[in-house]
Amino acid sequence: MNRRHNYLITSGGGGDGAFGAGLLAGWTEAGMRPEFQIVTGISTGALMAPFAFLGPDYDPVLREIYTGFSAKDLVTLRGPLQIARGDAVKSTAPLRRKIAQYIDDDVIARIAAEGRRGRSLLVGTTNLDAGRPVIWDITRIAASGSTRAASLIHDVILASASIPGVFPPVRIEVEANARRFDEMHVDGGVTAQLFFSPASADWRHIARRLGVQGEPRLYVIRNAKLRADWQTVKPRLLPIMNRSIDTLIRTQGIGNLAEIYIAARDQGLDYRLAYIPASFYAVSSEPFDKSYMNKLFRLGERKGRDGDPWLRVGGMD
Numbered sequence: 001m002n003r004r005h006n007y008l009i010t011s012g013g014g015g016d017g018a019f020g021a022g023l024l025a026g027w028t029e030a031g032m033r034p035e036f037q038i039v040t041g042i043s044t045g046a047l048m049a050p051f052a053f054l055g056p057d058y059d060p061v062l063r064e065i066y067t068g069f070s071a072k073d074l075v076t077l078r079g080p081l082q083i084a085r086g087d088a089v090k091s092t093a094p095l096r097r098k099i100a101q102y103i104d105d106d107v108i109a110r111i112a113a114e115g116r117r118g119r120s121l122l123v124g125t126t127n128l129d130a131g132r133p134v135i136w137d138i139t140r141i142a143a144s145g146s147t148r149a150a151s152l153i154h155d156v157i158l159a160s161a162s163i164p165g166v167f168p169p170v171r172i173e174v175e176a177n178a179r180r181f182d183e184m185h186v187d188g189g190v191t192a193q194l195f196f197s198p199a200s201a202d203w204r205h206i207a208r209r210l211g212v213q214g215e216p217r218l219y220v221i222r223n224a225k226l227r228a229d230w231q232t233v234k235p236r237l238l239p240i241m242n243r244s245i246d247t248l249i250r251t252q253g254i255g256n257l258a259e260i261y262i263a264a265r266d267q268g269l270d271y272r273l274a275y276i277p278a279s280f281y282a283v284s285s286e287p288f289d290k291s292y293m294n295k296l297f298r299l300g301e302r303k304g305r306d307g308d309p310w311l312r313v314g315g316m317d
């Protein structure tokens with residue numbers, strides 16, 4: 001209370017999350033990175049959000065995650081019979097082990113401590129059974145004292161990054177009306193590429209109640225380009241499907257950015273956006289291409305360190 005407020009949104013984008021990780025590290029180097037009262041993440045954004053939330057001390061962790069691993073370190077290809085009878089092409093068991101390794105008991109305790117200071121870390125998944133988005137308050141789970149807290153946090157972050165069909169869904173046990181059952185959760189990007197708060201939230205009122213100093217500032221990291229690179233699509237089923245899905249995801253992301261901008265403008269939030277520039281021409285040869293991610297991390301780091309990477313939309317400055 002009685003201080004400036006800064007909020008951070010981290011989007012989906014797979015290996016392109018290296019851009020956001022680099023930008024955070026460069027921002028720290030520039031000495032301009034604020035503390036965020038709220039951090040939200042979806043998909044790859046869910047992987048980086050805990051460390052963005054905990055602050056610059058965890059920049060080395062983000063660097064290691066987004067420059068030190070390739071696809072073979074995070075996923076394994078299933079056999080033809082497993083694919084035919086199963087729920088996905090690849091297994092994410094290695095990725096889950098990485099999540100548990102980096103988000104250990106110490107990290108969870110630190111998240112809980114920050115939650116007690118009034119800060120919030122939120123992660124989005126998609127409940128496939130219900131066909132709707134779900135927002136998980138990781139700070140509250142971390143502070144719950146439950147013996148299942150760590151496992152649930154790992155499940156939620158893995159689910160948020162689990163692309164349907166490519167990676168298996170994550171079954172999360174829930175209880176309702178004294179009954180226990182499993183919900184099937186997948187990539188939060190199925191329902192939104194990024195999120196902040198319900199449209200009905202009255203942030204002017206919230207800011208007054210909290211005694212927020214100045215105009216709350218909303219930083220958005222879109223781990224993608226806003227315009228598609230030209231690509232000659234072969235007239236075959238898989239190339240057509242892949243390009244169509246990529247286009248759908250990109251345009252969905254632009255719609256999400258516009259929706260959040262309109263809400264921010266109406267609610268008196270200073271909206272600032274960073275994204276991968278069209279001038280970045282490197283091409284990824286696989287979903288988590290180590291060489292590509294290193295180049296993208298360095299680009300984000302340079303932008304965060306050497307200049308002002310934030311686009312102010314609508315003349316809010």
